[in-house]
Amino acid sequence: MTEEPINAEPVFDISSDDKLWAALAYFFSPIVPIIIMLLEDKKDRPFIRAHNVQALILGILMSVLLPIIATVTLGCGAIIWLVMWYWAYKAYQGEYVEVPVVTNFVKNQGWA
Numbered sequence: 663m664t665e666e667p668i669n670a671e672p673v674f675d676i677s678s679d680d681k682l683w684a685a686l687a688y689f690f691s692p693i694v695p696i697i698i699m700l701l702e703d704k705k706d707r708p709f710i711r712a713h714n715v716q717a718l719i720l721g722i723l724m725s726v727l728l729p730i731i732a733t734v735t736l737g738c739g740a741i742i743w744l745v746m747w748y749w750a751y752k753a754y755q756g757e758y759v760e761v762p763v764v765t766n767f768v769k770n771q772g773w774a
Contacts, residue, residue, distance in 0.1 A: 676709045681754050684713035688750035688759075691721025712774040713753050719764050720746065 683704055687695045695718035698704050705711065724742065731739030749759045759765070768774045 676756050680707055680709045681756050683707075683710050684717075685750040685754035687714045687717035688720070688746050688753060691717040691746065692725065693721075695721060708774075709756075709758075712758060712768075715768050715773045716759065716761055716764050717746075717749075719768065720761065 683694075683698060687698060687710070695714045698710060698714045699718075705714070724746070728739060728742060731742065733739075749761070752759050
């Protein structure tokens with residue numbers, strides 16, 4: 663009898679197309695996540711859906727909060743976008759991104 667790790671991510675068939683769309687969702691958020699939600703063949707893919715919902719929420723939060731942070735820090739707050747690019751890179755590598763508050767919120771809502 664084999665034991666599975668408790669925090670193991672579900673294993674799905676992840677294509678290179680899935681990885682590309684997940685990375686684009688982070689890189690061009692919130693525009694690409696909205697487009698993905700309109701594409702019938704993409705929105706039901708588990709890997710894309712997991713990243714897409716996170717990227718949409720992060721994109722909306724960054725669109726609202728980033729101008730405020732950048733104003734207060736004299737433009738240095740824009741470095742936060744580099745974190746989004748890093749998550750895009752991780753998604754392109756086929757890894758699930760664990761965003762501290764957003765990931766738990768998305769999973770509790772059943773969106774991913």
